[in-house]
Amino acid sequence: MTETPSAFAAAIDLVLSLDPELGSIVALSLRVTLSAVAIACVIGLPLGAALALYRFPGRQVVVTLSAALMGLPPVVAGLALYLLLSRAGPLGSWGLLFTPTAMIVAQTILVLPIIITLTRQVVEDLWGEVGDQLRSLGSSRSRAIPTLLWDGRLSLLSGVLAGFGRASAEVGAVLIVGGNIAGVTRTMTTAIALETSRGDLALALGLGMVLIVLTIALTASAQIIGALSRRLGV
Secondary structure, three states: OOOHHHHHHHHHHHHHOOOHHHHHHHHHHHHHHHHHHHHHHHHHHHHHHHHHHOOOOOHHHHHHHHHHHHHOOHHHHHHHHHHHHOOOOOOHHHOOOOOHHHHHHHHHHHHHHHHHHHHHHHHHHHHHHHHHHHHHOOOOHHHHHHHHHHHOHHHHHHHHHHHHHHHHOOOHHHHHHHOOOOOOOOOHHHHHHHHHHHOOHHHHHHHHHHHHHHHHHHHHHHHHHHHHHHHHOO
């Protein structure tokens, strides 16, 4: 087993030398996570806004369910998706199990409730503030959705970042549906878990460093964009 001091030095060397194995794992992780967050935003932003603006039978059940699913255990989501995609499952003929596509679907399932719930809260608050003004200008609820999403973009960015954080740190679901196959479905988190159990602390630490740097960089960028937007009044 690699001793900790030398493991840190080796991890830094892996990162600075742009190790091909480390790079491929990072690239796949970003592709899976960013795809999942993007899909969750495309679906979740309009759904969350619609939940905020429309009243219909069963709405409170949907609101409660979406909030409850924010805490959905990843292994449960992974198991349910595994059963659907396995050969004996209803979607087994699609051949998606142990592929990056299955991992994207798993992460989307985990991120979507976060996007829906936070979007509903933000849009509901904005509608309470400017709803009368928008109605006086002849705007219907459906036409008001893009305006409210744009006005609440800085607050919604926090929800997107929360979704990214949940997806990027996820292990259980992607491990179950992805299989942690080297060069195919091995992400940063699953690789860290595997290499730590093997005693290869250098690669595990290198991936951990990259994951932390990416998270900090994304959060800092969002804060800078928010500060500039407020300063410029856009």
